[in-house]
Amino acid sequence: xxxxxxxxxxxxxxxxxxxxxxxxxxxxxxxxxxxxxxxxxxxxxxxxxxxxxxxxxxxxxxxxxxxxxxxxxxxxxxxxxxxxxxxxxxxxxxxxxxxxxxxxxxxxxxxxxxxxxxxxxxxxxxxxxxxxxxxxxxxxxxxxxxxxxxxxxxxxxxxxxxxxxxxxxxxxxxxxxxxxxxxxxxxxxxxxxxxxxxxxxxxxxxxxxxxxxxxxxxxxxxxxxxxxxxxxxxxxxxxxxxxxxxxxxxxxxxxxxxxxxxxxxxxxxxxxxxxxxxxxxxxxxxxxxxxxxxxxxxxxxxxxxxxxxxxxxxxxxxxxxxxxxxxxxxxxxxxxxxxxxxxxxxxxxxxxxxxxxxxxxxxxxxxxxxxxxxxxxxxxxxxxxxxxxxxxxxxxxxxxxxxxxxxxxxxxxxxxxxxxxxxxxxxxxxxxxxxxxxxxxxxxxxxxxxxxxxxxxxxxxxxxxxxxxxxxxxxxxxxxxxxxxxxxxxxxxxxxxxxxxxxxxxxxxxxxxxxxxxxxxxxxxxxxxxxxxxxxxxxxxxxxxxxxxxxxxxxxxxxxxxxxxxxxxxxxxxxxxxxxxxxxxxxxxxxxxxxxxxxxxxxxxxxxxxxxxxxx
Amino acid sequence: xxxxxxxxxxxxxxxxxxxxxxxxxxxxxxxxxxxxxxxxxxxxxxxxxxxxxxxxxxxxxxxxxxxxxxxxxxxxxxx
Numbered sequence: 001x002x003x004x005x006x007x008x009x010x011x012x013x014x015x016x017x018x019x020x021x022x023x024x025x026x027x028x029x030x031x032x033x034x035x036x037x038x039x040x041x042x043x044x045x046x047x048x049x050x051x052x053x054x055x056x057x058x059x060x061x062x063x064x065x066x067x068x069x070x071x072x073x074x075x076x077x078x079x080x081x082x083x084x085x086x087x088x089x090x091x092x093x094x095x096x097x098x099x100x101x102x103x104x105x106x107x108x109x110x111x112x113x114x115x116x117x118x119x120x121x122x123x124x125x126x127x128x129x130x131x132x133x134x135x136x137x138x139x140x141x142x143x144x145x146x147x148x149x150x151x152x153x154x155x156x157x158x159x160x161x162x163x164x165x166x167x168x169x170x171x172x173x174x175x176x177x178x179x180x181x182x183x184x185x186x187x188x189x190x191x192x193x194x195x196x197x198x199x200x201x202x203x204x205x206x207x208x209x210x211x212x213x214x215x216x217x218x219x220x221x222x223x224x225x226x227x228x229x230x231x232x233x234x235x236x237x238x239x240x241x242x243x244x245x246x247x248x249x250x251x252x253x254x255x256x257x258x259x260x261x262x263x264x265x266x267x268x269x270x271x272x273x274x275x276x277x278x279x280x281x282x283x284x285x286x287x288x289x290x291x292x293x294x295x296x297x298x299x300x301x302x303x304x305x306x307x308x309x310x311x312x313x314x315x316x317x318x319x320x321x322x323x324x325x326x327x328x329x330x331x332x333x334x335x336x337x338x339x340x341x342x343x344x345x346x347x348x349x350x351x352x353x354x355x356x357x358x359x360x361x362x363x364x365x366x367x368x369x370x371x372x373x374x375x376x377x378x379x380x381x382x383x384x385x386x387x388x389x390x391x392x393x394x395x396x397x398x399x400x401x402x403x404x405x406x407x408x409x410x411x412x413x414x415x416x417x418x419x420x421x422x423x424x425x426x427x428x429x430x431x432x433x434x435x436x437x438x439x440x441x442x443x444x445x446x447x448x449x450x451x452x453x454x455x456x457x458x459x460x461x462x463x464x465x466x467x468x469x470x471x472x473x474x475x476x477x478x479x480x481x482x483x484x485x486x487x488x489x490x491x492x493x494x495x496x497x498x499x500x501x502x503x504x505x506x507x508x509x510x511x512x513x514x515x516x517x518x519x520x521x522x523x524x525x526x527x528x529x530x531x532x533x534x535x536x537x538x539x540x541x542x543x544x545x546x547x548x549x550x551x552x553x554x555x556x557x558x559x560x561x562x563x564x565x566x567x568x569x570x571x572x573x574x575x576x577x578x579x580x581x582x583x584x585x586x587x588x589x590x591x592x593x594x595x596x597x598x599x600x601x602x603x604x605x606x607x608x609x610x611x612x613x614x615x616x
Numbered sequence: 617x618x619x620x621x622x623x624x625x626x627x628x629x630x631x632x633x634x635x636x637x638x639x640x641x642x643x644x645x646x647x648x649x650x651x652x653x654x655x656x657x658x659x660x661x662x663x664x665x666x667x668x669x670x671x672x673x674x675x676x677x678x679x680x681x682x683x684x685x686x687x688x689x690x691x692x693x694x695x
Contacts, residue, residue: 219661
C-alpha cells in the first residue's frame with residue numbers, strides 16, 4: 001500500500017480558500033495544531049476522479065514566502081517541506097481571487113517559481129464578473145505555465161475540472177520532475193503580475209463595485225461606529241435572549257441523566273462521583289454552549305461577509321489608545337461569551353506582544369459565567385426601583401459591572417503594554433475584503449468546528465478539575481453532627497483563605513464558595529446555596545430562596561465587594577489552562593492569575609471600605 | 617507630500633518609502649500588499665476621531681487599512 005498523497009491549498013488571505021476547501025472536502029475535516037505552534041492545521045479528504053484519495057491541507061493565507069506572522073511561517077515551511085512531522089505536499093493548489101489578480105499574482109509567481117506541480121484555481125470568478133471583469137483563463141495559464149481552472153467554490157462551479165487537474169498534476173508529481181525557476185525580486189514580480197493581469201483581462205467595464213457603496217455607509221466617520229454598536233447591541237440581546245431555552249434544556253437533560261444515575265446505581269462513592277462531581281461540574285460548563293454557538297454564528301457571519309475587517313478598522317483608533325490594534329477586537333468580543341474561544345481567537349494577531357496583551361485582558365470581559373453570580377447578588381441586594389424613565393437600578397448595576405470589566409481591561413492593556421509586554425507601537429495593516437453573502441453551509445461547518453473545539457478543550461480540563469474539587473469537598477468525611485463542607489479538605493483550605501479575605505469583607509461562607517468557583521464562576525452560586533442549605537436550621541429556611549438568605553446574612557458592603565471581586569478574579573481554571581496552551585508555558589498563566597487576583601483583592605477591598613465608610 | 621496628508625478621493629503615486637520609520641515585520645506586510653515605490657493609491661476613507669486614523673487605502677482592486685504612522689513614511693506625488 002502506498003502512502004496517501006497530500007495536496008495543499010495556498011494563496012493570499014481572502015482568496016476564498018476556506019470556501020473552496022469546504023466545497024472540495026465536505027464537512028469531514030480534521031482540525032489540529034501544527035506541532036509546537038498555535039497555528040491551526042485543517043485537513044480533509046479529497047477523492048480524485050480515478051478513485052484515489054488525497055489528503056487536502058488548507059494552509060494559512062500568505063502574502064509572500066517572506067513571513068510576517070506565525071501563520072505565514074507555517075505556510076512557508078510546509079510548502080518547502082521544512083516542517084518536521086509534516087509531509088511535503090505533492091501538489092500545490094494555488095487559489096487566486098479572480099477580481100484581484102494584480103495583487104494575488106505576486107505571491108502566485110513565488111509559488112510557481114518553486115517548480116512543483118501546481119494547479120491554479122481562479123476563484124470567485126462570479127464576483128469578478130459582477131465587478132465587470134471578463135477574464136481569459138487560457139491566456140493566464142499560458143503566462144503562468146500551469147493549468148488555470150475558473151472556479152466558484154460557493155456554487156461548486158469548476159470543482160470537477162479542478163480535481164481532474166489535481167489528478168494530472170499528481171501523476172506528474174510521481175515522475176518528480178521539478179522545474180525551479182529563476183528567483184525574481186518582489187518589485188519584478190509585482191511588475192510581471194500587473195502585466196499578466198492586464199493580459200488576462202479581456203474587458204473591464206467601469207468599476208461597478210457594490211462594496212464601495214456599502215463602505216460609504218459602514219465606514220462613515222460617525223455613522224459607521226453607530227451601526228457597529230447597534231449591531232453589537234442586537235448580538236448581545238440575541239445571545240442572552242435566544243440561548244436561555246437551550247441552556248435550560250441542557251440543564252434539564254443533565255438533571256435527568258443525574259436522576260437516572262441516582263435511581264439505577266447503588267449509593268456510594270462512584271455514584272456521588274458521577275452525579276455530584278462529573279455531571280454537575282461538566283454540566284456547569286456545557287450550559288454555556290448555546291450562548292457560545294449563537295455568538296459565533298454572528299461572528300462567523302460577520303467574518304464571512306467581510307464586515308469583521310471593517311469592525312476592526314472602526315475599533316482600531318480606540319484600541320490604539322491602549323497600545324493594541326483593531327485586530328484585538330474579535331477575540332475580546334468573543335470573550336463576552338467565554339474567554340476560552342476568545343483566547344484561542346487571538347491567533348489571528350500577528351504581533352506577539354499584542355497577542356499576549358489581548359490574552360491577558362480577555363478574562364476581564366464579562367463572560368456569561370459571571371451572569372448567574374451577578375444575577376443572584378443583584379436580586380438580593382439591589383432594590384428593583386427605577387432611577388429614570390425606563391432605567392431600572394438593577395439593570396444599571398449590571399451595566400456598570402460590564403463597563404467596569406471593559407474599563408479594567410483597557411487600563412490593564414495600557415499598563416501591560418508599558419511593562420511586561422513592552423514594545424514599539426504595533427501596526428495595523430489589514431486588507432478589507434470585498435463584501436460577500438455568507439454561505440450557510442460554510443457557517444454551519446465553522447460553527448460545528450468551534451463548538452466541538454470548545455467542548456473538547458473545556459470538557460477535558462473541566463472534567464479533571466471537577467473530580468479534584470469534588471474529592472477535596474468530599475474527603476475527609478464529616479463526623480456525625482459536623483457539616484461536610486467544614487470537615488472537608490476544601491473546608492480546611494477555606495479556613496486559611498477566610499483569614500486572608502476577611503479584611504475585604506468576605507465571610508467564611510464566601511471563602512468556602514471561592515474554592516469550587518475556580519472550576520467556573522457560576523459554581524459559586526451553587527456552592528453558596530449548598531453551604532447555606534447545610535447550615536439552615538430547618539427545611540423551611542433551606543427552601544427559602546438563596547437571595548433572601550444572602551440578604552439576611554450579608555451586609556450590603558460585603559455583597560458589593562463580592563460583585564467587585566468577580567469583575568476581576570480569574571475564577572476559571574479552563575481559562576488558565578487555555579492560556580498555558582496558547583502561550584506555551586506556565587509563565588503567563590501564573591502571571592495572569594497573580595495580577596487578576598491582585599486586582600480583584602484591591603477592588604473588592606476598596607468597594608468594601610468605601611461602602612462601609614459611606615454607611616451603606 | 618506624504619500619503620498621510622492625502623484627502624479622500626484624490627489619487628497619488630508613492631515615490632519613495634522611508635523604511636527606517638516602519639517596523640521590519642510591518643515593512644514585509646506593506647510590501648507584500650504592494651504598498652511600495654511606484655504603487656498608485658487613493659484614499660477611500662479616513663477614521664473616526666481626532667487624527668482621522670486609520671486610513672483605508674485603495675491599491676489596485678484592493679482596499680487596505682493602515683495607520684497614519686505608516687502613511688507618514690510614504691512620500692507621494694499627486695496624479
